[in-house]
Amino acid sequence: MKTKTRVAIQGIKASFHEEAAFKFFGQDIDTVECNSFKETCDKLEQNDADFVVMAIENSIAGSLLPNYTLIRDFGFAVVGEVYLAIQLHLMALPGVKFEDIKTVTSHPIAIRQCIDFFYDYPHIKIVESNDTAACAKRIKDEQLLDTMAIANSLAAELYDLNILERRVESNKKNYTRFLILKKERKDEGKEINKASICFQVEKRYRINLLLNILTRQTPKQ
Template sequence: MFGDKTANKKIMSLKIAIQGAKASFHEEAAFKFFGREVEIVECDSFKKTCELLKQRKVDYIVMAIENSIAGSLLPNYNLLRDYKFHITGEVYLNIQQNLMVLPGVKLRDIKHIESHPIAIRQCEEFLSELEGVRITEGSDTAATAKMIAERKLTDTAAIAGTLAAEVYGLEILEKRIETNKKNATRFLVLSNEVIEHKNANKASLSFQTGNTVGSLATILQCFADQNINLSKIQSMPVIGKRNEYDFFVDVEWKKQTDYEAAIRKVLKHSINFNIMGEYVKNEKL
C-alpha cells in the first residue's frame, strides 16, 4: 500500500502527523493505512501537521478531507493548495459516534456535552432530544474524552469513537448516536515526495479555467470522452481574484492509456494544471 519507495523503509520508523489526540478518528485512519507499528505525532491543528511535514519532522500526514454527512472540509483544501504536498493514498473510515462518560455517571447526571463540531453535527437528532444539556464545540473528539478522564468530570460527556473510551477508561452510555448510520469520512495520506504506485487507478487534480462560457464543461467532457469517472469536484475561490476559481477533482480509470489521453486533452483547456497525486483507490470501510 505504501508504494515501492516506502517499502524499503522500516514501518517502525515512520512518523505520522494527525490533527487530534491519541484515539481520535485520525489515529484510527492512520493505523488502518499504515498498521499500528508507527509513531503517531499529535497536533492541535491541521496547519501544524502541514508545518511538521514541510520541516520534514514527520514522514506523512493523515488528513480528513470529506465526510458523507458534513461534506467537504474546505479549510483543508486551502492547505492542499498552499503547501502543495503529494497525495499518496486515501483511507475511508466508518464513523461511529458514542456518548461516553466516567464509569458510574448516568444520563440524568449530564449537564454538558462536548466534541468536535463535525461530530456534533453528525449527532444532531440524538442531541435535540436532550433537555437541559449544554452542547459545546471542542477541538477534537478524543481530546474531550481525555479531558473528562483527567479532570474526573462527573457532569460532562464526550462524543467520540470506541477507541477513545478504551484508551481513556470511559464508559459508553449510548452507542451509535450518529443520525446517519452510513457515516463515513475520507482521509488523504500526504507526503513531501511523489510515491509511484504501479497499480494507480485514481488521481486528485487541480486546475483553473478560462473565464468563458462552457470552459469548465469542455474540460469535464475531456474526461467523459476517455471513459474517466469523475468521482469528486470541489471549487475554491482564487484568493484575491474576483470570479476565478481553483477546481479540485478526483478521477478514476480502468485503463491507464485512457487516463493519460484525458490528461493530454485537459492540459489544452486548463490553466495552472496540477496532478496532486496518483494512487490506488481505497473504499474499504
C-alpha cells in the same frame, strides 16, 4: 531496532485522524499530534513526520476546501486514501449513569451529527470544543462526574471511559475520506489508479468552456 513511521495528524491520540492512520498503517506508528492542519503540513515539510493523514471530505459535511489549498501550496504527493465510518458514542467516567449527566461536550461537527438524539434530553447542556478525543481526555483528567463526551470507541478505550450509548449519530452511513500525504512520491512500481486535477479559470463564465472541453473528451458509451 526498526524506526516507527511518524504520522502527523490534526488532533490528539484517539481522534478520528489517528483511527484513520491506524487503519492505513497499523497501530505500530509514532503519532505526531498537531493543533491544526497547517501544522501537520509544517511537520512534514520540516521532516518531523514521514506522512500526514488529512481529512478531505465527509459524506454529510462535504469537502474541506482549505485542505485542498494546503496540499496544493505545499506540493505534497497523495500516496493513499482511507474511508472511515464515523461512529459516535456517548462516554463518561466509570460508575457514572446517564441520569447523572448534565453536560455533553464534543467537536461542533460531531454535535451536529448527533443533535437528533438530544431532542429528547433538553436538560443536557451542549458545549462545543475543539476535538472529540480531547473532550474525552478532559473528562478523565478533571474527573468530571456530570459530563459525557461524544467520541469514538478508541477514545473510550484510551481514556478509560465507559460507553453509555452507542451509535448516537443521526446518519448511520456517515463516512469521512482521509488522504495520505508524503513529501515526495516514490511509486516503487506500484500501479496508480487515481488522479486529481487542480485548475482555475480567469472569469466565472469561462467554466462553460471547460465543461465543453471535458464533454468532448468523454468517451461515448
